[in-house]
Amino acid sequence: MRKVFLLLSLSCTQFGVFGQKTISTSTPITVQTLLSKMSLDEKINELSAVFGWEMYSKTGNTVATSEKLKSKQYLPGMFWGTLRADPWTRVTLKTGLTVKQAVEVTNAIQKYATQHDDNHIPIMLAEEGMHGVMAIGTTVFPTAIGQASTWDTALIRKMGQAIAAETRSQGSHIVYGPILDLAREPRWSRVEETFGEDPELVMQMGVAMVQGLQNGPFKTISTLKHFAAYGMSDAGQNGGSVTLGKRDLNENILYPFKAAVKAGVGSVMTSYNSIDGIPCTSDSVLFTDILRKQWHFNGFTVSDLGSIEGIFTTHNTAKSLADGASQALKAGVDTDLGGNGFGKNLKEAYDSGWVSLAQIDTAVGRLLKAKIDLGLFENPYVDVKIAEKIVRSKEHIQIARDLAKESVVLLKNEPFNRKVLLPLSKSLKNIAIIGPNADNMYNQLGDYTAPQDPNAIITVLKGIKNKLPNANINYVKGCNIRDTTEQNIEAAVNATKNAEVAIVVVGGSSARDFKTEYKATGAATVKENGKNEILSDMESGEGYDRTSLDLMGLQNKLIKAIVATGKPVVLVTIEGRPLNINWPSEHVPAILAAWYPGQEGGNGIADVLFGDYNPSGRLPITIPRSVGQLPVYYNHDRPVKHNYVEESAKPLFAFGYGLSYSKFDYSNLHVEHINDGENLLKVSFKIKNVSNIAGTEIPQLYVHTIVSSTVKPEIQLRNFSHILLQPQEEKEVVFYLNKEKMQTFGKNEQWSVEHGPYEICIGSSSDNLLLKETVSL
Structure with a gap:
């Protein structure tokens, strides 16, 4: 057996990310050598990725490995979300990890694993990271739909490098992203996580992010999501079935995935949905014939959370959990996210003769190769001093601001009193800032965001105050996103009457709260409106599918009341999906779409409003007039659409559209x-x-x-x-x-x-x- 000698007298924090102290090994590490030493149970456990936030304990400022980790007879091959904090995990800003504690925890986990695993195999740690590592204190970039609005692949590559640095420096290795689903259905709850509706734009943005995540100074493994067709489920139902032809699948849906594989992506995640009656997680055509044989993908695959079990429990195309595990493994799924799909079910499948040891070894070998390629056997540890310099550094904050301002799409800029309204003059003395998204930090950060220090998040109100420190700025919320029991529209109107201009910030929210119930997959459980209960703002984010795209609550009433004052109005939408702005498009002279602009959103929006940045954002997704037009994505198959009885077939704003202050x-x-x-x-x-x-x-x-x-x-x-x-x-x-x-x-x-x-x-x-x-x- 290969021996690994840990330098136990040294503090774990003395081990750096690169070029620091390493673990000495007596023999070269190869996949075959490791496989020959592992038992069947060890191999099956290597294929599990379990909840990482359960693997540490925190008492005051002291962190350590948890009893749950120590109770495991066989260690899993991967942890997922070790640094994660959010209402679903029940990890808060107080109970979660600082950067220093994150390093201490990941080092402690690796120390425990390499000491207690019979083969001294380190653990790979995966994190959500589509718009920044989902951890406390990290840089929060705009969500993907805003990233795509920049049409700036060079900037996306820089963001990918920043996310990789903040991931790897804290001891994690895998970033779940980019998401390459085509968002053809705006009612779907996860539009914000995508690069939009077009295969070429999604491909170029996705390849840029893969390159940033994998090829920079801090190398991580990028995991593509979701293979395949997750973003176009029937009726916009998250994880629902997909009606799709072979040509559309090959020419459009798979187009960005193929390019990302060619770019060297290291991992691919399955999708919850089925295509033409086959659950993606058990589809050997997708995961073996196309991904490996045709595209020559040589990384590893991972199920989405619970999707292996779903072959039996949701799709009902397996006769048991063991049958589902067998189908997934034989289709080409290597890793079980959540740890409940393989495990004892895969062992039962092996005992029943449904899968062979060679098939298990193939999957395990892919995981071990990834660990070897990352250099984890030589050095699984990281240095707290390096992490504290990197995470949310000035350079990363600047990238966040650049993305925020470039992601803003100027939809309308018409004259008010014979003068084009934007950019606004910096000599303005009295400004009214109105709306439920003007000063709500979590409403501008999007889903898959950890709790954050309020001082690090710049809302629109803060951004305008930063821009015009001597102006008289009067902020009134006016109403909530969804709830109608609380409102102060009259105060908003009065503030506007006393102002030279009103900036109204409305839209949606993916901000989770600790009162919301969540499914085992992490998706939110949507409840009907309760009596005498204040509704959360959340109307988007995983699980929050909609039947309408209208602005919710009293937002339209608020906009109309502000416009009725006769004062110049600028409308800013902060949202996760295209929302119905038909009335504003006719009556408001200037409109900006800012999506979820991240921690620097307020500064970026202020840069555009006051002319310090000339808007360059372009729509990555069509904005429809109504749900009756859906699907309304621009590159639908012929014939050309004709008008409806009630309205035009043309969208309100077309794909690729966006105005500039230049001509x-x-x-x-x-x-x-x-x-x-x-x-x-x-x-x-x-x-x-x-x-x-x-x-x-x-x-x-x-x-x-x-x-x-x-x-x-x-x-x-x-x-x-x-x-x-x-x-x-x-x-x-x-x-x-x-x-x-x-x-x-x-x-x-x-x-x-x-x-x-x-x-x-x-x-x-x-x-x-x-x-x-x-x-x-």
Whole structure:
């Protein structure tokens, strides 16, 4: 047996992340050597990822490994959410871990594991991290729908590196993210966690995040979520079944996943839903044929929480829990998130002859390889001094602010009293700040956020006060997001009458509270409105699916009352999904969509409102007029939609749309055939800033397939850029179109580039295509 000699006389905090003290080993570590030493029970337990927040105890400021950890006969291979704190876990700001304590806990866990496991195998720790590590004291970035609104892959890559640094420096190794689901159903509760509705945008943003998480100075394993089609469930029901054809699956849903696998992603998570009658967690076509055989993925897979059990309990396509465990393992699922899907069920499946030792060894080997590649056998420890310098550093806060301001989408900016309202003048003396989301820190942070120090979170009210410290700013909440038993609209109106401008901040919330009930999966349990009970603001976030997209509670009443004062009004929406703003779009002169902008949201929004940042955000998802239009995503298959009896079939705001304080001209489109071994077409054109204000434009390339063997969308985004132009500056933009972007999954279910013809379209949004040229391939 290989021996590992721990330097027990040294404090765990003396072991650094890289280049510090290491554990000495007597023989080289290989997967086969480890497998040969492990019993069947040890192997099966290696495939479990259990709740990490249960593995430590905290008394005052002292932390240690918990009795629950010490009671385990066989240690699991992974812990999930060791640093996590939220109402579902019941870990609070007081009972949770500071950065220093997080390091102490993860080091203690590794020390215990390597001492007490017969084979001295360290434990991998996984954390939620789509918009920052879900831990106390970490940097909270905008949620993914806001990240996608930046259309800035370089900035997303920087954010990924920051999240990796804050994860790895505290002793964890895996980040659950990015989420590559296409959000085609805005009623769905998890839209905020996605990069939107378009496969190209989701792909480019997702690849950038994978690169940031895995390729920076602090390397983590990125876990793609959710494989596959989770974001388009029937009726917007979280985890519900999906009605989907093979071509849509291959050409759109799998498109971003394939690119992320090519970029080297280390892990993939299953999805709760079924596709065409097959639960994704037991789908060997997805996890073996496509993921491994076709795409050559060589990392490990993990179930979503409870999804292995769900094969039996929810989908009813297994005759027992053991049968479900067998189906998942044979389909290609390596790790059981939660620890209740494999374990004794997989042992029963083995004893029944449903799975073989070779199949178990294959899954275990993938987990062990990941640990070896991370260097955990040589050094599983981290240094508290390094962590305290990195977590929520000035550099990371600046990235959060850059993302916050770039994620703001200017939807409308029309004249008020013959003058365009935005940007607002910094000479304003009296400003009314109104609305339920103007000064509620958790309402702007989104789901999967740990409790945070209020001093670290900048609300819109704080941001405007920071911007105009000498102005008279009068804040009135006006109403709640959902609850109608409390309101002070009259006070909000009076504040507006005495102001030069009113900034009204409304929308939604994914802020969990400790009164809400949660399912075993962590999704919220939605209750009907109770009498004499104040409703929480939460109307979005996992489990909070909706039948309407209307602003809830008295928010519309509040907006109308403020507009009725006759004062200039700027509307800011802070939300997790597109909400109905039909009335404001007609009656409010200026509207900003800010999604959930993170801890620097207030500063970022103030930067845009007062002209310190020229808005460049573009919509990553269509804003509909009503739920009656759904589905309304822009790249639906032909034919082109016709109008309804009650309203237009066109959305309120189209995918890719967003205004700027600058104006841009497009010209000189040229499409050239090339054959450099990868690319098929070179597309070039010019953009000029024809205004006197520097600004960032997001030129977008769409392909219109004029004739094809199968039904196609009218247009499909195939590239975009993020270009800063000084006043009167002109730049040439060059895009390339390769086989991946032009191919079709044909009638014979084979990929090919059909001869065409194709129309290459350039514009500023999906409904504003300014340059077009037809070409054949």
